[in-house]
Structures are given as structure tokens and as C-alpha cells.
Amino acid sequence: MMNDSPAAARIQQEIDDNAVVLFMKGSPMFPQCGFSAAVVGALTNMQVKFKGIDVLTDPSLRDGIKQFSNWPTIPQLYIKGEFIGGCDIVREMYESGELQKLFESKGVEFAA
């Protein structure tokens, strides 16, 4: 699952350095895919500070993130270094209130 490629090292660095990281298509201001936009929407509603990383600007990252997490699709959300899931899981957790609880337990600030 993990590997030593430069992309994997960069991904590890990003999720070590930032509490909430979203690997996505497009930028948080201009998502270029409905699934990425949905996750940005949930995080924005919760006023969570996150780093959006556009995989479309870097093909090695686009493939690398899929190998890194053994997950075939983008977006991918990481909180405190842990892979949380893609669009479906994030949406499900947001709607059930689980995501709020997770941010709370991880000590990430958000607006209820």
C-alpha cells in the first residue's frame, strides 16, 4: 500500500503538516468535479479550515494518492493523517453528525 515514490513522500508530508487535507479535482474555490465540490461544501458549511490539493495539476499525485490509500477515486479526505474516505463516506458522516464528532475528538475547530 505505502511506497517510496516521490508522490507518496509528498502526500505523507501534506497530511503530516496539515490537520485537514482534501485531495480533489480543482481548487476549493473552483472544484472541477461534483464529488469534490460536495466535500468542499460540507467542510465549508462546517467552517473547517482545510488544505485543498488539486490532483489535476500533477498526474503523479493523481495516481499516487490512489495507491497511497488503496482507494480508486478522488476526492479523498484526510484528518490528522488518517484517511477518512471519499465523497460517499464524507457525505454520510456529515449527514449523520459523525463527521462533527470526529472533528471534535481530533481537536479540529469547526462551527456546529
Add this chain to the structure above:
Amino acid sequence: MAMTAEDIESMIKEAIPGAAVTIEDLRGDGDHYSALVVSPAFKGKNRVQQHQMVYAALKGKMGGDLHALALQTSAPDEA
């Protein structure tokens, strides 16, 4: 190449024992599906692991031939 709902269902059932699979073609275009998969094999696994099992069952089609599959998974007693 798009996949049919039957293709998706049979691939999931083949790889995940005892799975109950409900597929919906969301737009009727053979490209945007939702799948509800309930299986005892999911017991004790978290959601990421459950989804990974379904993606593994689809043998690399997800993100390729299969652009959009909204996925929901659970073990029978959690449903």
C-alpha cells in the same frame, strides 16, 4: 465502455459472499449508479475497509469504466 447494473451486481456478489446488492441507475445513462451492499462479510470492518472490499470486487473498474458509483455498505445488523 460503460457497465450494466447486472455486471456490477454480479461482480460484487462473486467477490463478497452473501452480499445483498441493490443497484440503481441514477440517470438512466448506464454511467451513474448507486449501490447498496449489505453483507455479513462487512462485520467488524470500518466503512473505508467495506468500500475497499467493494472496489476490489470491481477489479479496477471503479474510476475507469465505472465513473460514478455512489456506494453505501453495511453489515446486516447495522443496516
